[in-house]
Amino acid sequence: MPKTTMTYPFKIKGTYPPLTLGDIQDNCREAADQKGFVVLGLGGEKRQTLVLGCRTCGEPLLRRTNVVLGNRIECRSCVQKPYKIAAERIGARMISNDPEGDRHYRIWQLSCGHTVRLQLGQMLKVEQGLVDVDCVQCRHSRYANEAEAHGWSFLETSPSQQGYAIYRHECGVEHEAHIGNMRVGQCACPECGPKKGPVSSGIYVFRIDLPGLPVVKLGHSHRHLDRLRRDLKIEPDVHTEVLRYHPMRTKYLARTQEQTAHDFLKTRHPEWVVPKHLFGDAIAVKSEIYRPEALPTIHRLLDDIAERHPAPATIPDNSD
Numbered sequence: 001m002p003k004t005t006m007t008y009p010f011k012i013k014g015t016y017p018p019l020t021l022g023d024i025q026d027n028c029r030e031a032a033d034q035k036g037f038v039v040l041g042l043g044g045e046k047r048q049t050l051v052l053g054c055r056t057c058g059e060p061l062l063r064r065t066n067v068v069l070g071n072r073i074e075c076r077s078c079v080q081k082p083y084k085i086a087a088e089r090i091g092a093r094m095i096s097n098d099p100e101g102d103r104h105y106r107i108w109q110l111s112c113g114h115t116v117r118l119q120l121g122q123m124l125k126v127e128q129g130l131v132d133v134d135c136v137q138c139r140h141s142r143y144a145n146e147a148e149a150h151g152w153s154f155l156e157t158s159p160s161q162q163g164y165a166i167y168r169h170e171c172g173v174e175h176e177a178h179i180g181n182m183r184v185g186q187c188a189c190p191e192c193g194p195k196k197g198p199v200s201s202g203i204y205v206f207r208i209d210l211p212g213l214p215v216v217k218l219g220h221s222h223r224h225l226d227r228l229r230r231d232l233k234i235e236p237d238v239h240t241e242v243l244r245y246h247p248m249r250t251k252y253l254a255r256t257q258e259q260t261a262h263d264f265l266k267t268r269h270p271e272w273v274v275p276k277h278l279f280g281d282a283i284a285v286k287s288e289i290y291r292p293e294a295l296p297t298i299h300r301l302l303d304d305i306a307e308r309h310p311a312p313a314t315i316p317d318n319s320d
């Protein structure tokens, strides 16, 4: 066959490659044929590349001659087909490769019109109903609607706890709550919500007389009486004492108020902080342990917290 040099009429990887017809060796044709491809011509500057067409889907592709002879050839379009079908079944479509260059990921447009980045394999699971897919925008507007129904506005998902979000109450107070609880309206405002109600947490101060190292621990718990032995794993022969407990209506309130106290102590009085290596395994925590000299200040901090957030009327529930 006489040689004809031309440009391939369809784009391959974004360009129209040069194509030389004729002069194709039989072994190349045979190798391509066995792998499901037809050789359309020679390409590349030194004609070291073959322009192939996929017999299954018609997609053109370029492969070096030695690859066609010695390696497996995959048609991208055929490989992607099951994922595209899965996407279509849920009303989505594949719109591009991964901008971050991960070959397992694609960008998909969902039925709502928003786009998500998702692994190819995940799309199969979505189609089988094994996992959910939704876009951040739609999920957040759903959270916003759920919150609105109970007098809250959704601000953002919690940066620290999965399944939680930060909401703002009608009164202006911001509060972190479990998204599922908000959905069903189980979320009392720590400021203007019902003043009576179950105590769900509280801030405690413990004295722990480790041999040669008496310390105090400031923390929060909904069952502080159990906490000394059960959670902190303090040996039974070590003398311990609950110096103070201030019940609070929500875990969030207890945790955030306790945190402000730690922040104050750590920045203003680092000399009171007992480092982990000094108490080691004697107390099963990493931090929140102070020298007894810190006690008057801790009491003062707790007085301030108690003034801002008086204890709820009911008795703490230490049953679980």
Ligand SMILES: [Zn+2]
Pocket: 054, 055, 056, 057, 058, 059, 075, 076, 077, 078, 079
């Ligand atoms: Zn194909």
Ligand SMILES: [Zn+2]
Pocket: 110, 112, 113, 114, 134, 135, 136, 137, 138, 139
């Ligand atoms: Zn959406």
Ligand SMILES: [Zn+2]
Pocket: 169, 170, 171, 172, 173, 189, 190, 191, 192, 193
């Ligand atoms: Zn409120």
